[in-house]
Amino acid sequence: MQISAVAKEINEWSGSVLICGILEGRIESQINSFKTIIKDSYLSQRFNDAKFEGQKSQKLSIELNEGKIKKIIFVGLGKAENLQVEDLRKAASIGTRQVLGYEKKLGISFPWDAFDPSSAASAVGEAVRLSSIKDLRFKSEPKESTSIEEVELIGLNVKATELAIAEINPICEGVKFARELVSAPPNFLTPYQMSKEAEKLASDYDLDLKILNKQECEDQGMGAYLAVAKGSDLDPKFIHLKYSSKTAKNKIVLIGKGLTFDSGGYNLKVGASQIEKMKYDMGGSASVLGAARSIAELKPSNIEVHFIVASCENMINGSALHPGDIVKASNGKTIEVNNTDAEGRLTLADALVYACKLEPNAIVDLATLTGACVIALGDEIAGLWTDDDKLSSQLTKAAAKAGEGIWRMPMQDSYKSGIKSSIADLQNTGPRPGGSITAALFLKEFVNSNIPWAHIDIAGTCWTEKDRGINPKGATGYGVRMLVNWIKDLSQKPN
The missing domain is CATH 3.40.220.10 (Leucine Aminopeptidase, subunit E, domain 1)
Incomplete structure (x- = not known):
């Protein structure tokens, strides 16, 4: 167009x-x-x-x-x-x-x-x-x-709009790519196929790519991520794309939750949980890969951006994760799994540890993480959790420019007691009240305290059952434009 x-x-x-x-x-x-x-x-x-x-x-x-x-x-x-x-x-x-x-x-x-x-x-x-x-x-x-x-x-x-207009199609192509990933059925978009999509991005736009197989993830001690993948016949794929300008002064990591299908595991999704829609549980990874597509074409200066997806399925077989199992993440922390349907945070735990090893200036993760966030904010506003005021302000500004709803939520430290385990370091879910907050607090346990980090829960915003014009019924591509706006702003104001 x-x-x-x-x-x-x-x-x-x-x-x-x-x-x-x-x-x-x-x-x-x-x-x-x-x-x-x-x-x-x-x-x-x-x-x-x-x-x-x-x-x-x-x-x-x-x-x-x-x-x-x-x-x-x-x-x-x-x-x-x-x-x-x-x-x-x-x-x-x-x-x-x-x-x-x-x-x-x-x-x-x-x-x-x-x-x-x-x-x-x-x-x-x-x-x-x-x-x-x-x-x-x-x-x-x-x-x-x-x-x-x-x-x-x-x-x-004409002159005042030249640059903005030139950026419209690259940004919208990223949103389109994200929508297509989310809309794709789970028998098509498997972890392997997601890795192939990343390979194509790397080839088309000259991005660096590393894909860790199951053994390589084991070598890195990713016990939380691999525990989720055990119930599937399909191997997990840990995807790491990188864009870098010649004069990179900022290093950013974007992480997307990558469950290509989520059955809930032994805590099987039933009733209102809409198991048939769980192809969109990789909405966070779609947003991150969509942002990679846009950023690679826009080529912002002064910045290095890493795009990480720990992709797998959450299924049920004889080897699947049990409720009550204890797993160990790659930072050595042990986790009692009291609900196999709280699997996204387990995959993100090891992705966050991996991201911290890159020593970035900031980390942002996007995930269809909790139904609690949907109850709190509905389906037009994503939840934002961070302790960093500057990062919160930057992301809120970037979302507003995109017309994407976002709201900063509390990181109530006293709620940590809800994810304590009597036999492990943590348990993967807390009490029902404040469920999206305890999920964010769980993720925080896997981030170095000296690295600015934000978690964005897009459980309500990555898919819509209503035709909203700019977001027709189905996958929305939420988050792509926000992330691209943020990266563009950072590239213009290097540290």
């Missing part, structure tokens, strides 16, 4: 399908912009008949028989004094869904003056691109086309 800013008025634009944002309470003044395209009286009448007042998310489609422009989709933006970039993003998504399959060239006219041009261009361009994605890989019918090939942002400053 080609996206560009054009310094034109609406009446100078040469395309045939137009999306226009309308402010509530300012319809009459905005109608003047369309004088040469459509009669004032006709447009006013159509607005009146449809009771279109420019309220948020209102939409009205008008077909035209004369002139160059054949169709206009008006989308309400709400009141001018409350207008935010997120409103542009949502309006662009609403309008795009109305024209998919209609025309190859699309024009968008919004009240840009209220915003930084690059921020507005990024938000709207990403919204159109991501709203257009359809995953049809596993359908038997012929592949469909989104049909939108060209998008012009009418009246937006």
